[in-house]
Amino acid sequence: MPDFLLEIGCEEIPARMLRAGADILVSNTIAALQQIYFPVDVTRCRSYWTPRRLTSYVPALPLQEPNIDYQEVGPSWNIAFKDGAPTAAAEAFAKKHGVPISSLIRTTTKKGNYAAVQLNRAGRPTGVVLREIVEDQLRNFYWPKTMYWRAKTAERFVRPVRWIVALLDDEVLPIEFGGVVASRISRGHRFLSSTPVEIRSANDYVDALKANAVLVVPADRASRIDEQARNLEVERKVSIRTDRELQSTVVNLTEWPSVILGNFDREFLELPDEVLVTVMRDHQKYFAVEDAGGKLLPHFLAVLNTDGDPRGIIRHGHERVLRARFNDARFFWQTDQKHSLRERTVWLKNVTFQKDLGSYYEKTRRVQRLCSWLCETLRQRGVQVRPGIVHKAASLAKTDLTTELVKEFTELQGIVGGLYAAVQELDTGMPDATRQAIAQAIYDQYKPESMDDSVPRSIEGAILSIADKADSIAGMFALGLQPTGSKDPFALRRQANGIVKTIAEKKLPLSLTQLFADAREAYRGSSAERKFSGEIDYAGTLRIFFRERLEFYLRDVLGFKYDVVNAVLAAGSDDVVGAIARAEAVTKVRPSTDFESISIAFKRIKNILRQAGESGKQVAPAIDANAFQEAAEKELAAQIPRAVETVDGFRAQGDYENALIEISKLRPAVDRFFDKVMVMVDDERVRANRLALLQSLLKEFSTIADFSEIVTEGKESKESSKQ
Amino acid sequence: MFIPSAKCFAHTLTQTNSNPLTFQELILRLQTFWAERGCVLEQPYDVEVGAGTMAPETFLRVLGPSPYKVVYVQPSRRPADGRYGENPNRLYKHTQLQVILKPPPENVQQLYLESLGAMGIDLRQHDIKFEEDNWEAPTLSAWGVGWQVMLDGLEITQFTYFQQCGGVDLDPISAELTYGLERIAAFLQDVDSIYDIVWARDPETGKATTYGDVRLSDEIQFSVYNFDLANADFLRSHFDLYERECQLLIDGYWMVKKEEYDRLERTGLRGFLDNTGRPPSLKRYPVLAAYDLCLKCSHLFNILDSRGAISVTERVGVIARVRALAVGIAKVYVDQQQDEPASEESDQQKRQKAKRETAPAIP
Structure with a gap:
């Protein structure tokens, strides 16, 4: 029962694609084997990966493919035999399959009686089968983005393939792809190992790589990082902020990880936490470090792809980069204060929202209108809202797009607007509480960004968030640019999910039909309107779209049974x-x-x-x-x-x-x-x-x-x- | 457990000396490194570009089938990135060192890493990662797949396998290495401001000339011009004129190709035809000049943009106009490459042949 090991050695594969790539590698091999009736012990199959390799391990395979009995159907029986005698058609069919005419049999299909032949194919050796399966699989491998690296007529893959290891126990299978023929020679860590790594047999693989500074099992890298981080926490009496996503990223950027604790000047702590954490996390892939009370400390944790930093050279480099980044952020913060958000409202004329839907200035005007209608509707239905706060927040909501800080850290849009609004004089004599409420609504406007994210904290923030998203969805649908299949470049599904979740959690008595009629109405007379497609059923398409969103929310988020959801939505999907x-x-x-x-x-x-x-x-x-x-x-x-x-x-x-x-x-x-x-x-x-x-x-x-x-x-x- | 091998990467272990490279030594080292690996050492292009990619040595050379290897320094102007010389990390004009390897050798990553060794970086002492970063230039209708190379958390190089350029699918693929020289120099010299980088050191006196000494005035004055003083109306006229001439040249090529000589004459490109009224070799057609005009448009757009003179509706349109020129030129360039062998002999033969053919028509 030989074990099969396949390693595809690549130039660095994007971290975000690694896991799925390795999973596809093993699952496609399993599926292809099962399709030709190979018994596969799926529970023992494994996929491993590092940035430079994808690996699948499929153990305990039979020595050869099962023998296969199958039937080939030929000409219609009446054509093959006239008055019981074989015709030329029968002879040709028998010859094609290399059997005597006497072995033709009659088989009945849906279309009638046909001449057929019963055949048997001897199973091929497992190595031959695997080679065929894997080569076919590599030629048709699914990646979110692929490239050519040799002549254009050649193969595509996520990154250039530089070596392949393919072993059935200790026998090399000469699998070929991208001009590379498989061998037993793998490679170790780029800098910590210099010699080629010989893999003696499929089961030596993990250890052989480990001896060459590659932890090919991702969980091993994760625990190495964890262990070193825990040690640092104890030693330095700090706490490293948990961040699963970042953890997975750094696991996928390293082959032999180690961690260092770096420092930055305490004076940077004057910048908002949001800014500091974004710089560290999104730009430098550093973990934030805090004290026991959750307060940010002037340290960071960096994960290296090497075995340590005994002389502190690497730490010094990382600290230098972070200092420059923080200096930039502080510079942007200070520069941005030279112009108030209020001044920036007209600047939005120069920021495109969508090419056919005009600028953010126009969007702001529409969202403001939509907000006042929403406030009025809610007020009539007995919901307490402060329309003045919604209105002011809407007017300033997008102004942070003109700030240097958001241009540099786009993921902080909304948040930066909120932070600035909180420290600026928005209107003369405005009470602080009002300003804070406006700032909070601006800060929360993009919430919820996913189904795991929270909805805006205040009702005013919720209204702004709903109006903003509804305006985008309405405009795109009116242009005929609704999401189709896997194509949703403007993330309209996510935005619609956000609307549903916000209405649901804030228990807002709103009609989706009315909301989108209003959102469409807000476009009336705009230059965008001339671009709207006359051929689409705006209301109908949106109804179906939101029915799906609501179905998703009820079933996948709230956990209702699918038939209950169907029954309920069949009676109406307008009122969330x-x-x-x-x-x-x-x-x-x-x-x-x-x-x-x-x-x-x-x-x-x-x-x-x-x-x-x-x-x-x-x-x-x-x-x-x-x-x-x-x-x-x-x-x-x-x-x-x-x-x-x-x-x-x-x-x-x-x-x-x-x-x-x-x-x-x-x-x-x-x-x-x-x-x-x-x-x-x-x-x-x-x-x-x-x-x-x-x-x-x-x-x-x-x-x-x-x-x-x-x-x-x-x-x-x-x-x-x-x- | 893993025991580091003593031999590992011996060939890249150029020991860091106590005197880090000056800015100009860095340039010299990298140029030498790549020249020794078969690259043509080109000089910076003399028309304003936003990136080394836009120099014809990249944009045009990656098109078509001919192999090419080149290294050059390219001062790159990005008017909107200027900061009046006040920000220690931002420049209006930064310096890229560009390497094109067409087609990329199998060990291209290894070669790149060795080039880090050539600038005195001991790979064993640092944290180096290749992180996904796919390059895209909408104005050039170009894109590629690759990485940003991170050295101790600092992005020092953009490493790209070009896939498309000027809307043309590339075959063969080219690898492009773009080194950010200011960043690398600041790293090597461990200074926090670009302006403190030692550009040169007098070998006799040891006196340092800094980046600030050489470039600070550029940064201040061009920021003032780009942000505050550039005359938008003039810039627009310049843009329109360059665009018009560029488009005429593109159109003219196809007129020659399709033998529409009457139209060519009306376009004002009669001068391309010889005195028999026939065109010489298409190889002589000045597509390279057309590309310069396109670069002018691109740079003018950048100034207009930094000046805040481009409205929303206009912006998308202007980018599309520059792209149309770039795509038009790429098509012409590819066609011209395929047209005939470039040798002088065949050009002459062709001209003689053309003369013979047309001779009877001359009264």
């Missing part, structure tokens, strides 16, 4: 808060037997109405009490108006749970109806009236959820087939 409340109510009453029965009944009703529609059966325009014949249908008809009234009462108060319980109470009447009453009778008047009754039942009681979407444990109704 309402949809969540309805989903909660349906989830609560769902286990009750009455509810389950009602769900089954609604499915039947839907089927009956659908089939009636398909066979052209009329539904009476209104329920006619005189056309009823059975007691059961009269009883059901009599119960509907009363139930509607109670249900609507609960629904109006947002008490969906009791509304659903009320609907469930119809169960005996509905059950009796289906027991005693045949809907699809020949008498047209009676039938049409019964269909009308069912239709009204469906219509009146599907406003909270479409119960027919609920997956029931019990048996499916056979009623529809009986009818």
Whole structure:
């Protein structure tokens, strides 16, 4: 049972692509092997990686491919044999597969009878199979971005491939790719090892590299970093700020990591933490260091790709770079104070938002308008907002795009605006509390940046955030640039998710339809409007788009069952808060037997109405009490108006749970109806009236959820087939 | 556990001496290093460019099939990056050392690392990482894939495998190494301000001439001009004129190629035809001059931009105009390379042939 090891040696692969690349390498090999019926012990397969290599390990393979029996289908039987005698077609087919005519058999396919031949292929040696699989896989490898490095007609890969190690136990498989033929020679650390590294057999690989200063198992690098960091923490009595993402980045930038604790001048601590941490984290890939109370200390932790820094040369270099960066940041901060955010509002005329949607100045005007409409709507619905704060925050929100600090550290947009607003005089005589509220709304405007991020802290910040995102989405959709498939260059899905999450968590009584009608209205008369596509269904496309976003939020973020989500959204996806409340109510009453029965009944009703529609059966325009014949249908008809009234009462108060319980109470009447009453009778008047009754039942009681979407444990109704 | 080998990287262990390289020694070392590895030592291009990439030795040479290896220093002007000489890390005009290896040898990374050794950096004593950084220049319709090379946290080189240039897919690929010389010098000399870099040291007196001595006035005066005084209307006119002439030259090439000599005459490029009214070799067509005009446009755009004279709506449009020129030139250049062998002999033959063919038509 030989073990297979494959190492693709590359020039440095981007850190962000490494893990996925290594996973694809092993999983594609496994999949290709399984496709030709190789038994693979998936639990023992491994993928490893460092910046300079991707490795897959697939152990315990059989010595050769299983023998394969298969059938080749040839010409139609009637063409192959005339009056029992083989024709030229039969002879040609038999010859092609190298078998005598007598071994042709008759096989029946969907299209009829055909001549066929039963063949057997002896399994090839595993090494041959692997070579073919891997070469094919490398030629078709998926990378987010690829390159040529040899002649253009040659292969593409993430970075140039410089060596390949391919071993089946201790035998080299001469896999070829990119002008490189596999051998047993790998390479060690660029600077800590100079000689080629010979890998004797698949299972020596990890240790052989370790002896040459390469920790090929990423977890080993992570623990080496952790261990050294912990030691430093104890020794220096500091605490290193946890940062999983950064940790993964530095693990993927090193082959033999070690850490150093560097220092910077205490005076830089006057700069906001946000700025300091961004410089350290995003630009230098340093971890921030804090005291026991979480306060930033003038130190940083850098992860090196070497075995240490005994003379402090490297630390000195890193400190130098950070000092320059911090000096820059401080210089920008001071320069930026020469012009207030208020002065910068007109500068936004020179900053493009989107080429067809105009400048940020125009966007600001639109967002302000949208904000005031939102404030008014919310005020009317009893939500306490301070429109003045929203308005001022909106007017200044994008001005930080003109600051040096944001030009340098774009990821700090919004945050910088908030920090500046907090220290500037925004209007003469403005009370400090007001200024802080405005600053906070500006600071939070891009929140939530992901589903894990928090929403803006204040209601004013939430309104600004929603209006800003809605304006972008509205403009892009009106231009016909909505996301398609994996293409979403403006991250509109993320922004829409942000809107949904913000409305949900702030419990805002807002209609998405109205929000986007308003957002579109804000573009009226703008030069952007002339670029809008006349061919698209703006409202319809957005409705579908937000239904998907809401579905994602309910199911993947809040964890509702998919059928509950479908049922709830089928009854409407316009009101986020309402949809969540309805989903909660349906989830609560769902286990009750009455509810389950009602769900089954609604499915039947839907089927009956659908089939009636398909066979052209009329539904009476209104329920006619005189056309009823059975007691059961009269009883059901009599119960509907009363139930509607109670249900609507609960629904109006947002008490969906009791509304659903009320609907469930119809169960005996509905059950009796289906027991005693045949809907699809020949008498047209009676039938049409019964269909009308069912239709009204469906219509009146599907406003909270479409119960027919609920997956029931019990048996499916056979009623529809009986009818 | 790993035990470091004593031999490792012996060939790059150029020991750091107590006297770090001056700015000019750094240039000399790198030039020598690459010249010894087969590069043509070119001189800085004499039209303003924003980066070494824009010099024709890169932008045009990477096009087409001919192999090429070149090294040159390129002062690079970025008007918007000027800081009146007040910021210790920012310059209006910085100095790049550019290396083009077409096609890249298999050991290109190794060669690069050895060049660090040549400037006195002991790789074993430092933290060196190749971090993903994909280069893209929209005005040149060019992009590539590569890294920023980090030395103890400092970005010292941009390392790019060019994939496309002037909208043309490249074959073969070129590797471009762009060294940021000021940063490297400041690192080697361990100074915090670019202006404190020792540019030269008098061998007799030991007196240092600093970067500030040489360049500070440039930084101050050009910042004043670019940010505060440049006449936007004049700049616009310059831009329009350069653009017009550049476009005429591009169009003219295709007129010659398609033998539309009447149109060529109307374009004012009659002078390219010989006295028989026939064109000489296409190799003589001045695409290189057209490219200079395109570079002028690019630089004028940069000044206008730093002057704050380009509005939003205009900006995208102006970039597109420069790109259109660059793409047009790249197409012409590639076509011209393919047209015929460049030897003087065949040029003459062609001209004689042309004369013979047209001779009967002359009265």
